[in-house]
Each structure stands twice: as C-alpha cells, then as structure tokens.
Amino acid sequence: MLVASPAGTSNDPQKITFHSLPGVSLVEILKLPQPRFIRAEDAQKQLNYIGEYVRLPDFDCQTVVVEEHYIDRDHMEDHSVFYSKSLHPYPNFCRRVHFFRLEKEELRKQINRIRSSRAAGDAETFGRQCAEFSRQHYLGFTVIKPLPGCPVGRTVLRCLPAESGKGYIRKFHCACDYDPHLLGLRLTVTGLAFQQQDLGVSACATTALWTSLQRARQLEQSANVTPAQITIRASQFNLRFGRPMPSEGLSLDQMCQAVQSLGYSPNLHRAGSYDITRALIFSSVSSGISPVLIMDMPGRDISHAVAAAGIGVAKSTKPPTADSIRHRSTDLKAVYVHDDREGPYLKATIRKRKEELLIHLRLPGGKEETWRLTHILIPLHPKIRLSFAQLYTAALDLVDKAQSYAKARSSVSPAGSIPVTTVWKSRILRSTIYLEHLLREAGGAATVEKLCKTVRFSRYVASVRIEAPGLDAFDVLLDTTSTERNLDCLAVVQLGKLHPETADLCRFLVDRYGGRWIA
Amino acid sequence: MPVLTKKKNPRVVGVRSKSVTRVSLADPNFRARFEKEMRRWEGKVRPLKEAARSSERLTERDFAIRINARG
Numbered sequence: 123m124l125v126a127s128p129a130g131t132s133n134d135p136q137k138i139t140f141h142s143l144p145g146v147s148l149v150e151i152l153k154l155p156q157p158r159f160i161r162a163e164d165a166q167k168q169l170n171y172i173g174e175y176v177r178l179p180d181f182d183c184q185t186v187v188v189e190e191h192y193i194d195r196d197h198m199e200d201h202s203v204f205y206s207k208s209l210h211p212y213p214n215f216c217r218r219v220h221f222f223r224l225e226k227e228e229l230r231k232q233i234n235r236i237r238s239s240r241a242a243g244d245a246e247t248f249g250r251q252c253a254e255f256s257r258q259h260y261l262g263f264t265v266i267k268p269l270p271g272c273p274v275g276r277t278v279l280r281c282l283p284a285e286s287g288k289g290y291i292r293k294f295h296c297a298c299d300y301d302p303h304l305l306g307l308r309l310t311v312t313g314l315a316f317q318q319q320d321l322g323v324s325a326c327a328t329t330a331l332w333t334s335l336q337r338a339r340q341l342e343q344s345a346n347v348t349p350a351q352i353t354i355r356a357s358q359f360n361l362r363f364g365r366p367m368p369s370e371g372l373s374l375d376q377m378c379q380a381v382q383s384l385g386y387s388p389n390l391h392r393a394g395s396y397d398i399t400r401a402l403i404f405s406s407v408s409s410g411i412s413p414v415l416i417m418d419m420p421g422r423d424i425s426h427a428v429a430a431a432g433i434g435v436a437k438s439t440k441p442p443t444a445d446s447i448r449h450r451s452t453d454l455k456a457v458y459v460h461d462d463r464e465g466p467y468l469k470a471t472i473r474k475r476k477e478e479l480l481i482h483l484r485l486p487g488g489k490e491e492t493w494r495l496t497h498i499l500i501p502l503h504p505k506i507r508l509s510f511a512q513l514y515t516a517a518l519d520l521v522d523k524a525q526s527y528a529k530a531r532s533s534v535s536p537a538g539s540i541p542v543t544t545v546w547k548s549r550i551l552r553s554t555i556y557l558e559h560l561l562r563e564a565g566g567a568a569t570v571e572k573l574c575k576t577v578r579f580s581r582y583v584a585s586v587r588i589e590a591p592g593l594d595a596f597d598v599l600l601d602t603t604s605t606e607r608n609l610d611c612l613a614v615v616q617l618g619k620l621h622p623e624t625a626d627l628c629r630f631l632v633d634r635y636g637g638r639w640i641a
Numbered sequence: 642m643p644v645l646t647k648k649k650n651p652r653v654v655g656v657r658s659k660s661v662t663r664v665s666l667a668d669p670n671f672r673a674r675f676e677k678e679m680r681r682w683e684g685k686v687r688p689l690k691e692a693a694r695s696s697e698r699l700t701e702r703d704f705a706i707r708i709n710a711r712g
Binding site for chain 1: 671689
C-alpha cells in the first residue's frame with residue numbers, strides 16, 4: 123500500500139529551543155532552506171532586517187526561542203486557498219520565533235520562576251508578573267512560513283523608543299497589544315503586525331491593507347482578516363489586471379472594494395496639496411488609524427503601498443515671525459512604515475517638491491529610494507461619516523475664529539500688536555479613548571465628569587484641539603456620524619482656567635456652532 | 642527657594658496675558674475688531690479648505706492605478 127509521507131503528524135513532539143543570538147544570523151539559527159530560483163539575500167531580506175532590528179542597541183536581543191510547530195491563522199488560510207493546491211506538499215504549519223533581551227540561561231530561570239509562582243499566587247499576580255516580564259525582556263515574535271522564497275509571516279516587534287536622539291520624537295499611535303503565549307506564560311508586545319509579500323496570495327497592496335486592518339480590528343475587537351480574505355474580496359467583482367492569485371497586484375478600486383466588503387469604509391484621498399496631504403497623514407496616524415500610503419516612483423511605471431505605523435515629530439520649531447494658523451503636522455518629519463519589501467518600522471522622511479509630498483526611504487545596505495505619494499487610503503469604521511478632509515475643512519472654520527479672537531485681543535494690548543499663531547490638530551477617536559486622554563490633562567477628572575453627564579457621544583468623536591496665544595487650550599468635539607452639510611457640534615471643552623477670555627470665545631463658538639460648553 | 646512656574650508651550654507664542662487688557666465680545670469695539678479679523682482669516686483659510694475638498698474629488702483614473710511593487 124502506498125502511503126503519502128506527511129510533513130508531520132499531530133502526535134509528533136513539539137520542540138521549543140533556545141538560541142543565543144549574538145554572532146549568529148536568524149537564517150543560520152532556523153536552518154532555512156535556500157530558495158531555488160531567487161537569490162537567498164532577496165528572499166531573506168526581511169528576515170535579515172528583523173535580525174538587525176532586534177539587535178539595535180535599544181533592544182539588544184540576546185536570545186531567540188523557536189517553537190517548531192505553530193499554527194498561524196494567516197498562513198493556514200493562505201494554505202487553504204492557494205498553497206494546498208500546489209503539487210509540492212507545503213506544510214500548513216509554521217514556526218514561531220520569540221525575541222528576548224535576557225541571556226539564554228537567565229531567560230530559562232525567569233520563565234521557570236514566573237511559572238512556579240502561579241501555584242503559590244493568584245491569577246492576578248501571575249498576570250502582573252507576565253506583563254512585567256514582557257515589559258522588561260520581551261521584544262516580540264516572527265512567524266516563519268514553510269516557504270523558502272518568502273519565509274516571514276506575521277511579525278510583531280516592539281516599536282522603536284520615543285526618544286530618537288536626533289531632534290524628533292517617535293510616536294507609534296497605530297501600535298496595539300498582541301498577547302502570544304509561550305511555555306505557559308502570557309507575553310505582551312505592543313507593535314503593529316508586519317509580513318513579507320509572497321506574490322502568491324498577496325503583493326504589497328494586500329499586505330499594506332492587512333497591516334492597516336490589524337489596527338482597525340483592535341479598535342472594534344473584531345476578527346482579524348487574513349491576506350487571502352483581502353485578495354479574494356478585492357478581486358470578487360473586478361479583475362482589472364488579470365488573475366487574483368498568484369497575486370499580480372491590486373488596483374485602487376479593488377483595494378477600496380476589499381475594505382468595504384470587510385466591513386470598513388474606504389476613505390480615499392488624492393495627494394494634491396503638500397500641506398493637506400501631510401495634515402491627513404498626521405491626523406490619521408495620531409488618531410490611531412493606520413493609513414495606507416500609495417506612492418509611485420517618478421520616471422518608472424511602478425506603484426507601491428505601505429502602511430503607516432507611526433510618525434516622527436520635531437521637538438521644537440522656529441517661532442513664527444508673522445500671524446499664522448499652524449496645523450501640528452507642520453512638525454511632521456518622518457513616517458514609520460511597514461514596507462513588505464523591506465521590513466517593519468522603516469523610517470520614511472517627508473520631503474516637499476513643489477506641491478508633491480515625497481517619501482524618502484533609506485534602505486538597509488545603504489540604498490535609497492524616493493517615492494511620490496499619490497493617494498492615502500484610510501479604512502474607517504462605517505459609523506464615521508466625516509472624512510479626515512471634511513474634518514480638516516470644518517476645523518479651519520473653528521480655528522480661524524480662535525485666531526481672529528487672539529489677534530483682536532493682541533491688537534488692544536498695551537504692548538502693541540505682535541505676531542499671533544494659533545496651533546491646532548484634528549483627530550478622530552473612540553469617545554472612550556478621548557475621555558481617557560482628557561483624564562491626563564490638569565483638572566481632567568472634573569471635566570470628564572461634566573462631559574459624561576451632559577453630552578451624548580457618538581461612538582467616534584472628531585476632536586479639534588486649538589491652542590491660541592493668551593487663551594487656554596480647548597477642544598471642539600464633533601459628531602462623526604453627522605455629515606459635512608449637517609455637521610453636529612457636541613461640545614466645546616475648555617482645558618484650563620488661566621485665561622478668563624477663553625470662556626468668552628467658547629461661548630461664542632457654542633452660540634454659533636451648537637453643542638455644550640464644558641469648563 | 643526656587644519658584645515653581647508652569648512650563649510654557651514653546652509652540653504657542655504671542656501675547657503675554659499679564660500685559661493684556663481684559664476683553665470681551667460683549668464690548669462693541671472689541672466685537673468689531675474681532676469681526677474684522679474674522680473676515681480676514683476666513684479669506685486666508687479658504688484656499689486650504691478648497692485644497693482639502695479637492696483631495697476627495699476622485700476620477701476613474703485614480704481608481705485604475707495598479708499597485709504591484711515587488712521585493
């Protein structure tokens with residue numbers, strides 16, 4: 123009788139091995155097979171990037187722990203719709219590699235110590251110990267797919283630290299918590315999932331959407347979507363560029379179709395004006411909604427999609443010499459993107475050429491690329507009817523009032539009229555998250571109490587934070603379920619009582635736009 | 642003994658509150674100044690509003706872009 127030789131059975135023993143990282147590459151540790159028709163350095167580029175990333179002085183990874191058998195939902199689904207139908211018997215399971223700061227023996231000891239503490243203590247203490255252990259020593263994980271030409275599957279690595287040491291602050295608003303389990307411990311890592319394009323089920327468009335939807339999923343606690351689901355939904359009604367699999371890329375309308383059919387609303391913007399494009403990226407990322415950046419390479423017929431995970435914001439700016447209104451995005455220096463051709467948290471510097479926004483990537487190995495941003499695709503919760511561009515437009519209406527007030531006030535000053543600059547930013551947040559942010563402000567607890575007792579919130583609120591000289595900062599909250607023509611102001615929230623005239627302006631705004639004044 | 646002072650936000654620059662006369666929109670003179678400024682700033686932000694609106698005016702060509710960079 124002929125019996126097919128399986129790649130493994132469920133009764134095979136699981137193997138979990140510890141390896142020291144210094145001086146060895148991940149490829150060597152994992153003993154990856156060489157791809158047949160492409161160069162190993164091309165196939166393993168992302169894995170090498172990950173190896174270098176965890177070795178950065180900020181992380182200093184000492185040990186990797188390899189789970190030899192790991193079922194990854196994304197690969198399982200890719201396998202189900204694509205790889206299982208190949209002649210070659212690709213396994214449906216993967217390996218998972220965890221990264222730790224501790225040295226091998228110390229790591230074993232610490233894991234044993236926390237595990238043994240569970241019998242003596244309660245679940246809460248155990249949970250706290252796991253969280254503390256993760257915070258101190260855990261750097262994240264990468265799933266290794268059984269595909270020699272594209273081994274890097276779902277990868278979640280800790281974000282770079284906020285302090286860059288180069289005059290700007292990194293902010294990873296789109297990062298979320300992932301809780302992998304290892305050897306009985308519940309680990310936690312805050313990051314945004316990345317994976318390499320496989321060009322079977324997904325190319326860059328699918329992978330960028332997959333990353334972006336990871337964050338959207340956590341905001342709504344909905345199920346993760348897989349690359350296979352995205353490609354299938356994208357090509358359901360439209361095959362503009364031929365077969366969906368092996369993936370030959372997606373068009374923008376296919377990407378929008380996928381977003382829509384997965385339960386989100388595709389908010390698409392064309393990159394026209396530099397200032398507006400930069401403000402849209404800033405607002406989306408600082409709202410914790412990862413935008414997909416579509417870009418092309420000038421002079422070459424090629425377009426690319428990456429998902430933004432965070433931003434780099436200048437620490438200080440030059441004082442203005444003339445009256446102005448300034449969006450916080452003026453401080454935007456860089457965007458940290460997940461580029462499926464390279465790796466996660468790749469720094470993309472923002473540059474201006476006439477009205478174009480250029481994205482400059484410094485790639486590993488010293489290579490540099492400059493792309494031109496053409497579109498921004500933001501997957502929104504369907505209850506958010508107000509787009510980021512509409513919010514920007516509505517906010518300008520409010521900001522010009524604040525600037526006018528501050529300017530009029532300055533002109534009656536005995537010191538004489540001096541340059542007045544109003545700074546503002548606009549975000550769309552879950553109302554609960556907005557309230558949590560408000561609690562961090564001085565006197566926030568009392569303000570939150572008043573807000574909750576007097577204002578009915580939409581699930582997501584649009585918040586316009588305005589800071590004008592001589593006035594306390596204040597937020598104007600807009601109902602995101604309303605639309606541009608019938609925009610509903612929920613509240614004007616004064617954040618301080620140092621400047622009595624703020625109340626005067628807030629009352630004026632409430633009279634004009636509606637909502638409640640909360641001070 | 643050192644005096645604790647509130648750290649100023651370096652991005653919000655301009656008038657110093659102590660040296661400014663108290664103003665109110667109930668004062669017709671101040672209201673007139675405010676409205677004059679308002680007309681000026683409404684005019685200044687109009688091009689920005691138009692640029693924001695035009696970012697959402699998409700055509701067939703936008704949707705037809707093929708995204709397929711490999712690496």
